[in-house]
Amino acid sequence: MTKTLHHRACHLCEAICGLTIETTEVEGRVQITSIKGDAQDTFSRGHICPKAVALQDIQNDPDRLRQPMRRVGREWQPIEWEDAFNLVAERLAAIQKRHGQNAVAVYQGNPSVHNYGLMTHSNYFLGLLKTRNRFSATSVDQLPHHLTSHLMYGHGLLLPIPDIDHTDFMLILGGNPLASNGSIMTVPDVEKRLKAIQARGGKVVVVDPRRSETAAMADQHLFVRPGGDAALLFGLLNTLFAEGLTRDSHLPVDGLEEVRAAVASFTAEAMSPLCAVPAEQIRQLARDFAAAPTAVCYGRMGVSTQAFGTLCHWVVQLINLVTGNLDRVGGALCTEPAVDLVASTSGGHFNL
Ligand code: SF4
Structure with a gap:
């Protein structure tokens, strides 16, 4: 009997956790005998979820297809x-x-x-x-992300992601990372990483119509009317402009004055009946976000698969931008992936 350890990554979900897979060979037949989180993986740091442990059941299943x-x-x-x-x-x-x-x-x-x-x-x-x-x-759940990036940054795959390990304030809309393991932000062991924000004195705020697992561990949970997220986001953006809470970005930016004018009437008071969040809570959230040394606004599937999905993601990006948190440590960062699809593809098209 020969035992061998293999260091691999789980590609079932975006977290890409490092795995240590032990195989045993008996009389020429190789079987997986254990799958564990790889503590040496600097990204996932030993995290594993039940889905990866169950991979051996698929691999070892006698009914598994092994040829066409x-x-x-x-x-x-x-x-x-x-x-x-x-x-x-x-x-x-x-x-x-x-x-x-x-x-x-x-x-x-x-x-x-x-x-x-x-x-x-x-x-x-x-x-x-x-x-x-x-x-x-x-196409099922995230095209508004890509359309927003296509329109704002010139490439549908240029998706800024939350710098969860350095941020002081994380505002989550329409996402439940504790259930999803993080989506469009690639964060193995997201629960530990969210708790680390709180442990270093930061704050996690969740906007969700229901008390999700993530909302339950957040410092603040705002119940929003289903589909009312765009109104809440506009109320936040309007407050940032109206109360002088914006910060200059080091990025070259066009059109911000047009945006300011376009959202001038979307006050927290005007948006409150549409999203069912009290105006004063919208204003305070904008103030807290702007006051944090670093902050990031993150919207996911719940603000994508709805009537105002693209508007939601546009305003999410704008909130990060106008508070100086776009392309900034602790804010929303553009990635440097091993396979850089932004550099190697045309950027997509939306037949606009
Ligand atoms: S969270 Fe689970 S499914 Fe996702 S990469 Fe890690 S082990 Fe695999």
Whole structure:
């Protein structure tokens, strides 16, 4: 019996936790015998959740598919990989030739963006398919993030993320990181990281129509009317402008005066009936956010999958920008990923 330790990453979710996987070989057959969090991983620091522990059940399952299968009548027959690739290519080409490019649709699940191979190569394949029918975890719940980045920063994937490990004030809207393990911010062991904000004297504020797991551990929870987040955000932005709570950004910025004029009538008092948060609480939240040495406003799925999703994300970015927290330690930071899709892709389009 030979035991081997492998250091790998879990790509089931965005947290990308480091894993230590122990395999045992008995008479030429290799089995996973344990999966643990990798304490040597400087990012996840040993964190693991039950999903990764259960990976060994998938790997070891005797019914797991280990080669392509082709359906023939009511039967499934094993075929070689080469034959499977040829079959798929022939059928895709034939379908598109007969019914048009858009007759083929693609769905990419969440782990596909946590996988180097798919991240670096799927665009080439999808580019060849030339279908407009592309769906993914992105199209399900986060396109307002990308549209906002496309319009504000010139690239749909230039997504500033909260600097959770350095911020003094984290305002969360429409997100429940304790359940999601953090989304569009890549934070393994997010609970420990949120508690660390509180431990260093900072504050976590959650805006959510329900008392989520994250709201329950926050310093303050504001119950917002479902779909009322845009009104609350506009009330915050208006207060920042009206009460002189803004800070200059080191970034080159165009159009801020137009924004100031556009939101001039969206006072906390005017927005309060729309979001069901008292005006004084909206104003105080804006003051607390601006007074913190560093702060970050983070909006996620709950403020995306709603009628005003893009407006919400636009104002989230503006709040970070006008308080000087965009592209700043402790605020919202642009990333420097190993595979830089911002540098290597065109930036997308929204047929605007
Ligand atoms: S939080 Fe769980 S599912 Fe997500 S990367 Fe870590 S171990 Fe995997």
